[in-house]
Amino acid sequence: MYIPRLSLSIMGSTNSRIETNLNPIKTYTGFENHDNELVISKESFRNKFDLCFYDLADLLWDNFKGDRSSNDEFLVLRKYQSIIEYLSSAQDKLEIFLSLFKLRALSESDVKALFKWFLLGRDLKPDTWQLIITSILSSDENGTYKHHTIVSCLNRLCPDICNDLVNILLQLLKDNHSFNLTDFNPYSLSGTILTSDLQWLFSTFLTYPYKRAPETCLLQTTPLECEQLSHLHCLFDSTNHGMSLTRLLELVFDYNGPTIVFLKAKEFLFCLLSDQGLKESLKTFGKEYSFLYQIQPKFIRLVSGKLGTDSGIFYANFTSKTSKRGLFVGHQPLISPVIEINEDFTELKYNSGLPIRLNAIEVWAAGSSDHMSKLEDQKKWESDQVAKAKERKLKNETWQDSADRFLLELDGKRVCHSDGIELP
Template sequence: MGNQATRAGHVSAKKADAVTHTGDSANSVNNLSKSSSGTELESNMHMQFLPIESLAKILSHLTNDEERINGITASVFQRYLFPNYPELGEKLFNHLHHAANVSTSYLSANCFKQQAEKFLSVMNDQAVLENYVKMYSDIKGDGNINPDGLKALLNISYNIFMNNSGLSSCIYKGQIIDSAVSSCVNNVKSILQFHGKNALSVSYVSNWIWQNCARVIYGPHRYIIHVLTTAYRNGNALLSKEQPQPHLLIPTPILEQPDSPCFPQVLLPMSYVWLLSSTLPECYLQADNSPKDITHALIAKRMGNVCPRHWTLLYNSSEHGTGANRFLHHVLGYRGPTLLFIRTVSANEDTSRPIYCICSAIEWRESHLYWGDEDTLGIELFPSYRIIEKGAKVLYLNTNIRGYPHGLRFGSNPRSPYINIDESFHSVSIAGAPYPISTLEVWGCGDAKLRERQLEIKKWQVKEAEKQRIVKLSASDWQDHPDRYLLELAGRASYNESNK
């Protein structure tokens, strides 16, 4: 009886607990239904972003004073936040205005705050990229982007990079940007001509940029984040021309030039560095120097590397000489990622000179087998900009192993490699078309310590070679040395007379 009463007590207690939990859950459900949905809760969390709220108040106050409008207009937004990049400011405001779907030509402070927080809250890289392609598309029309819009997007990325790096503009800027635009357009040129269109869809352009230069919008995005989150600190002046403009600490490469001041050959242009840094894997951009702290590492990953910190010249055929032995002497022993630039000579003046880049993420080696890792790739720089192929076992270098092809090759198909440099390193075959080589350049993408180690190894090799040249022999050893008899047979008088 007592046991039964105890069990009954447990059962009644469990029922009471169940009723209590059920009541709590019901109350929580009622509270959720009375409050807001999950999406609204997330938006309420974004509303706590104080920098945007402060910025919206200042912009609204300025608009009211200057234009007597209770909201934020495009002219105030552009003049006070993007005085140095008015086109970028106009594109961003139009994008926020279109996303708000309002009937007025201006945005209310609350609406601007919501759209700005929504724009900054996008964390997916592909979604961020698509937002910028939409910004430079025909928002008011069919929503597609034409070649001029794509060129404008690349131009603003280049201008922000160059202005924040403190370097003068590169004369090859137009060439590399036109190369990227033509590569994107030429892939679907026949389709556009068939339908009589001169524009591309946002999804297609976004996908092409993601495949070939995914980080090209890192510069504009980083700049916009910096402006929207820090401009309020200057008060009502914001970032007008009277105020100091934001300067991003963008790390730039140290491109070492030859010692000769009369060296005529133009080395790696900065515009090529800018676009390559948006394409290459992180190992070429010195990702090893990223912060060890988890929080700062996440911030660094979010902001991204706009440009590599240090690239150093290892080999240039115009300065160091042409040939396989000169190439091997200057490149072997560098235990880091490298970039090999191949500049060709066109058959006639009317055709363009193709420029290619072979990117090796590991140390160069001589072998009768193909080698390389997943970060090894080939890039066509001019006349089109695109990734040819990427993957493991696509590189081949052999200059002395008999029974196997000699030269340097790139491509996963051993029977028909896409790039094939002959054993003399004077000509190259690209997709089966032969070209004379104008110059070959190899740049090391590691830190300074890797270059120092390579030079130390070369110094050690020179010392060992000098030691082997000087052979000290005693008099007794020389008497029976075979070289002595060879000299006597050759008619050296000193040896013949000494024997007589």
């Protein structure tokens, strides 16, 4: 059997390649020849990562350096490639990062280190950390967080939490990056309730139809999860528009795209996700991508359209007196609502409890630009019609045959529209 001749080609200390007369073996920047083997030093490996990932780089190094215990200064090419393969192919990405700690239970500081990787180096406000530590996750009697509990909670509540980190690491390790994380800030929305912390948290679990790829993204080819909420448009903010049902109906209920609604009542913060917008109807609405979440004081998904009946999880009626009035949410919203809001949109009941006064409301449009264009066109048409109605002057002969005049006279009201009309 013919064995192809192996030739070694060294292109300096970086970007070296081992080549055969058949196919080159892929290597990466920072590799050098050491004892006839391509290796990368720990310093060169670390320098591939942004500063916020140095501790992660050290853990990856320690876990993948293999059996070269006699020389911890280098990582061989095949081990380096195994990191890339592991990140690319592992079905449960969360397990990758938890296994780096080599502990069955993590301390609170370990959990925060883990989440800072997921946040791409960002920090969170104290109340958001508190929400994660005490609500999204749960500690044991020793105040530690068991490996399997973290996996279970995050895969259930925040299934996309690892995606951005994995994509960033693959770009760094494959030398395909031309980006700077230091100045990267995808949280450009300026909401009163939807803060940058909540934008990140929502990016870890929201899916279609609420997410959309931006026109430009950090990695150029693949949008990060945290970049896919930049299209959101605030339709209503009670801080600016007031706690007004009239304004809410006017600004929100004509929008027919996916909608995100925040309701703040005392210590509670609820989020309604409707894939069919909000609308007044004697029929329920909100299909498989509609949900109700409680964000505070405990983060939990209360209602899912996937589990509901075919008729939808929302019911809204503020006009008709022949049916229940208000906004109702639940798997059977008219029979057993999880939350119900009164017809004035001032009070909220949770699980049929006592009414709680609504403190703040915020509504975001999450659909495509076409949805917003249609809404803007509709509002412009309505505004034009109002302006035309104000400018219109009824002519005498038109008023004489007017249905309005006839109805007024039936009611006993004799109206003289102008001097040209004489009373009989």
